[in-house]
Amino acid sequence: MKKLKLRPKRIADTFLTYALLLLVSVVFLFPCLWLVLSCFSASGSIYSFNGFFPTEYSLNSFKSLFTDSFYNYWSWFKNTLLIAVVSSFLGTLLVVVTAFTISTFQFKGRKALMKGALALGMFPSFMGMTAVYLLMTQFNFINSRIGLALIYACGAPMGYLVQKGFFDTIPKTIYDAAKIDGASNLRIFCSVTLPLSKPILVYTLLTQFAWPWSDYILPKLLLKDRELWTVAMGLMSLPDKEFARFAAGSVFIGVPIVVLYFCLTKYMVNGLSAGAVKE
Numbered sequence: 459m460k461k462l463k464l465r466p467k468r469i470a471d472t473f474l475t476y477a478l479l480l481l482v483s484v485v486f487l488f489p490c491l492w493l494v495l496s497c498f499s500a501s502g503s504i505y506s507f508n509g510f511f512p513t514e515y516s517l518n519s520f521k522s523l524f525t526d527s528f529y530n531y532w533s534w535f536k537n538t539l540l541i542a543v544v545s546s547f548l549g550t551l552l553v554v555v556t557a558f559t560i561s562t563f564q565f566k567g568r569k570a571l572m573k574g575a576l577a578l579g580m581f582p583s584f585m586g587m588t589a590v591y592l593l594m595t596q597f598n599f600i601n602s603r604i605g606l607a608l609i610y611a612c613g614a615p616m617g618y619l620v621q622k623g624f625f626d627t628i629p630k631t632i633y634d635a636a637k638i639d640g641a642s643n644l645r646i647f648c649s650v651t652l653p654l655s656k657p658i659l660v661y662t663l664l665t666q667f668a669w670p671w672s673d674y675i676l677p678k679l680l681l682k683d684r685e686l687w688t689v690a691m692g693l694m695s696l697p698d699k700e701f702a703r704f705a706a707g708s709v710f711i712g713v714p715i716v717v718l719y720f721c722l723t724k725y726m727v728n729g730l731s732a733g734a735v736k737e
Contacts, residue, residue: 496705504701512702519702523710531707533685534692537603538671538711541688544607546667549614553662554655557621558647562633579616587679594680601682609680610670624658625651660722668715 492510497519499512523531590609599605636646674690681687693707
């Protein structure tokens with residue numbers, strides 16, 4: 459067997475590639491390391507740090523985070539979890555139904571609807587805050603966690619293009635075979651499309667869950683009572699001298715997202731439609 463000769467150009471290229479990847483990793487990991495170490499600051503204030511990191515460490519920030527009755531973190535956490543769960547399931551259903559309808563059926567005004575949704579998606583969402591507030595006032599949804607969840611869910615179908623692109627890849631012959639067997643459109647959607655769409659369902663569920671989990675603007679607009687606040691609102695209300703508690707709350711609120719991602723990521727690797735039909 460011939461020995462492989464490593465050319466100097468290839469060695470240099472490999473070295474530069476790994477060096478660049480290492481540099482990018484450090485750039486992205488440093489803020490995370492700084493935030494985690496800030497949780498254990500004994501003074502609690504960012505102004506007592508020695509450069510980037512605290513001078514003394516303790517667990518007082520975590521203790522005060524979960525025991526303070528005025529800054530009730532557990533109440534904020536439960537509110538955020540309720541809003542995120544309701545909006546993720548309802549929003550995922552609306553997005554998937556919208557994408558399936560536009561991908562599968564041909565109807566009058568279909569292209570105009572797609573272009574209109576694409577044009578509206580170019581505008582930032584905060585431009586409609588006044589209209590959202592007036593609508594929520596008319597429906598008596600101010601200070602309502604369910605009302606806030608409905609706002610997140612009803613805005614989700616505007617981002618249907620990713621899901622539509624996935625449904626476009628499912629062979630149409632599967633639908634034709636189901637129609638020959640007498641299946642209705644609803645039966646095709648429930649029994650054929652959804653089982654083949656686990657990757658995009660998981661992706662949609664994760665994105666819909668993460669959006670209200672860290673949002674601040676909409677809860678600030680609609681939730682007035684302190685006991686109804688979300689985690690983002692509660693942490694922003696902490697004084698400057700409680701930065702360590704702010705960092706601890708920020709790290710803790712990221713745990714459910716990480717756990718949810720690792721539990722569902724196996725469904726995002728490959729679609730189940732590969733090889734379903736032999737053309």
